[in-house]
Amino acid sequence: MKGLVIKNTGSWYTVLTDDGQTVESKIKGNFRLKGIRSTNPVAVGDRVGIVTNQEGTAFINEIDDRRNYIVRKSPNLSKQSHIIAANVDQAVLIVSVNYPVTSTTFIDRFLASAEAYRIPVVLVFNKTDLLDDDDLRLQQMMVHLYETIGYQCLQVSAVTGTGIDDLRQVVNGKISVFSGNSGVGKSTLLNLLIPGVNLRTAAISEAHQMGMHTTTFSEMLRIPGGGWAIDTPGVKGFGAYDMQPEEICGYFKEIFHFSKNCRFNNCTHTHEPGCAVLQAVNDHYIAESRYNSYVSMLSDKDEAKYREPF
Numbered sequence: 001m002k003g004l005v006i007k008n009t010g011s012w013y014t015v016l017t018d019d020g021q022t023v024e025s026k027i028k029g030n031f032r033l034k035g036i037r038s039t040n041p042v043a044v045g046d047r048v049g050i051v052t053n054q055e056g057t058a059f060i061n062e063i064d065d066r067r068n069y070i071v072r073k074s075p076n077l078s079k080q081s082h083i084i085a086a087n088v089d090q091a092v093l094i095v096s097v098n099y100p101v102t103s104t105t106f107i108d109r110f111l112a113s114a115e116a117y118r119i120p121v122v123l124v125f126n127k128t129d130l131l132d133d134d135d136l137r138l139q140q141m142m143v144h145l146y147e148t149i150g151y152q153c154l155q156v157s158a159v160t161g162t163g164i165d166d167l168r169q170v171v172n173g174k175i176s177v178f179s180g181n182s183g184v185g186k187s188t189l190l191n192l193l194i195p196g197v198n199l200r201t202a203a204i205s206e207a208h209q210m211g212m213h214t215t216t217f218s219e220m221l222r223i224p225g226g227g228w229a230i231d232t233p234g235v236k237g238f239g240a241y242d243m244q245p246e247e248i249c250g251y252f253k254e255i256f257h258f259s260k261n262c263r264f265n266n267c268t269h270t271h272e273p274g275c276a277v278l279q280a281v282n283d284h285y286i287a288e289s290r291y292n293s294y295v296s297m298l299s300d301k302d303e304a305k306y307r308e309p310f
Helices: 106-115 133-149 164-171 186-193 245-249 254-259 276-280 286-298 305-307
Strands: 001-008 013-017 023-027 047-053 058-063 069-073 081-086 088-095 121-125 154-155 175-179 220-221 229-233
Touching: 013 058, 013 286, 023 121, 081 175, 088 164, 106 121, 106 245, 106 254, 106 286, 121 133, 133 154, 133 286, 154 164, 175 186, 175 254, 186 229, 186 286, 229 305, 245 254, 245 286, 254 286, 276 286
Parallel strands: 023 058, 088 121, 088 175, 121 154, 175 229
Antiparallel strands: 001 013, 001 047, 001 220, 013 023, 047 058, 069 081, 220 229
8 A cells, every 4th residue: 555654753654545544654674765874764755655454553664766855964863864854846944033043054054955955945034023123134135145046035924924825825736844943933834824733832932032842743734725834843953964075065056156167176165276166255246154154064074063053
């Protein structure tokens, strides 16, 4: 029997079968994917084969080839990855300029990870209603930066409803994985997009201006009118998992564009003479924040980087 994994609670997987049943399933035996060291060999969005038993549950005994997936470093096992979702059309990254602050480093690392797995990203700037004039100017600058690079950006408010219709259009008919730091309003936005889903939300910590985790597992949710939203736990950081240093430049669109004019083919864009990337940073064609994110990913051999919020 074939089906789609629509929920993963860690030990159990809910599979929506092709004939419309939902079956609670476990992995059969020591099931591992070739070439991927992952803490979760089966992910939400996977197409799987299952074998049912007399108890009404099932074992997953095969996974179809994935067209894509997106990973982050496992928070518990530093040398393994955690697959956030598989077989998606796009990622929707929810960010906030304040309450809490989403750093450009976090955004850039997420974008680079998505580029590595060929997943388009839409940036959604939430909590616009809470921003003062300075915050709004900063948000406009960030939107201008990322739109210039080539990423679609939306400015929304889950409280006032600003931009929510635009967000509905973006996700309509597509499989979208929703991600972001804890506290940015991801669950609140999903509650608006999918009436009746009633995802749990929580206020951010006043002391540290950081969000608290309210989503503890990944789940696919049907969007009225068509499409799926994959809700994922809030994440603190992305690293250069399974990326070679010389590949990272390719995941920063504008840095890759200028790198073609470097004097040396193996230029790292950090110190070499005749480096077109360094010249572009000097001339403000590449944002200093983006360049700093690139350099920080080059130094990700320090495993501790994966465990710290950015």
